[in-house]
Amino acid sequence: MSVTIKSAREIELMRESCRLLEIVHNELADIIKPGISTLDIDRYGEKRIRSLGGIPNFKNYNGYPASICVSVNDEVVHGIPNKHRILQEGDIVSLDAGLIYKGYHSDAARTYGVGQVSPEAQKLMDVTKQSFFEGIKFAKAGNHLHDISNAIGNYAQSFGYGVVRDLVGHGIGTSLHEDPQIPNFPQRSKGIRLQPGMTLAIEPMITMGRPEVCWLDDDWTVVTEDESLAAHYENTVLITDGEPEILTLTLK
Numbered sequence: 001m002s003v004t005i006k007s008a009r010e011i012e013l014m015r016e017s018c019r020l021l022e023i024v025h026n027e028l029a030d031i032i033k034p035g036i037s038t039l040d041i042d043r044y045g046e047k048r049i050r051s052l053g054g055i056p057n058f059k060n061y062n063g064y065p066a067s068i069c070v071s072v073n074d075e076v077v078h079g080i081p082n083k084h085r086i087l088q089e090g091d092i093v094s095l096d097a098g099l100i101y102k103g104y105h106s107d108a109a110r111t112y113g114v115g116q117v118s119p120e121a122q123k124l125m126d127v128t129k130q131s132f133f134e135g136i137k138f139a140k141a142g143n144h145l146h147d148i149s150n151a152i153g154n155y156a157q158s159f160g161y162g163v164v165r166d167l168v169g170h171g172i173g174t175s176l177h178e179d180p181q182i183p184n185f186p187q188r189s190k191g192i193r194l195q196p197g198m199t200l201a202i203e204p205m206i207t208m209g210r211p212e213v214c215w216l217d218d219d220w221t222v223v224t225e226d227e228s229l230a231a232h233y234e235n236t237v238l239i240t241d242g243e244p245e246i247l248t249l250t251l252k
């Protein structure tokens with residue numbers, strides 16, 4: 001598949017899909033507390049996606065069994081919600097959520113501390129989030145895709161962190177995953193030239209230790225091989241003639 005350029009009408013629908021997702025994420029942020037199960041988070045998120053008129057796009061995607069990916073501590077992404085997995089004070093938890101609105105997909109992830117977390121864990125979350133913002137400084141028409149990848153990866157690595165290589169960001173639109181793939185680590189090639197109307201899910205996944213990951217026996221949960229903590233931060237972004245629009249980050 002090739003990279004799609006969205007029309008003005010499609011961009012409006014992407015904006016709306018992303019705005020609804022941001023509402024869900026903001027509400028999920030408020031329920032993260034010690035004692036809640038990862039399944040409670042999924043249930044709340046799915047209900048809210050549907051009540052806003054969206055459809056959860058992760059549910060049944062390649063057999064993924066839930067609507068919200070909930071990944072705790074050394075889990076990087078795609079954690080499967082479970083009623084027995086109770087968040088504890090000091091954990092860090094990544095919530096990855098998406099929805100479809102009028103045929104258009106949105107996708108965003110946040111990592112939160114549960115109660116009070118260690119300064120080291122807080123720094124990992126802060127750097128992961130900032131690496132996204134370092135990347136989108138280059139998300140402008142005329143630049144190349146890998147300018148974004150290089151900025152994300154170099155920033156995170158400058159703190160000694162691991163940059164996950166086995167999973168990447170992606171184009172997004174009428175499918176959850178469109179071209180191009182968006183690596184988060186420095187590239188030798190330039191990648192495609194960015195054009196107005198491209199919508200991209202940019203999603204650094206950063207570890208406190210080494211970058212290698214492996215898959216648990218549930219075939220979904222991605223964990224760090226060295227069991228170090230991991231954080232994930234993602235937004236759906238629109239390339240414009242000027243500054244990029246962060247479509248899943250407009251409300252606050």
Ligand code: MF3
Nearest residue numbers: 057058061064069078096107
């Ligand atoms: N943000 C993730 C991604 O882009 C969400 C996919 S989870 C899945 O790829 F369950 F849908 F696979």
Ligand code: CO
Nearest residue numbers: 107201203234
């Ligand atoms: Co994504």
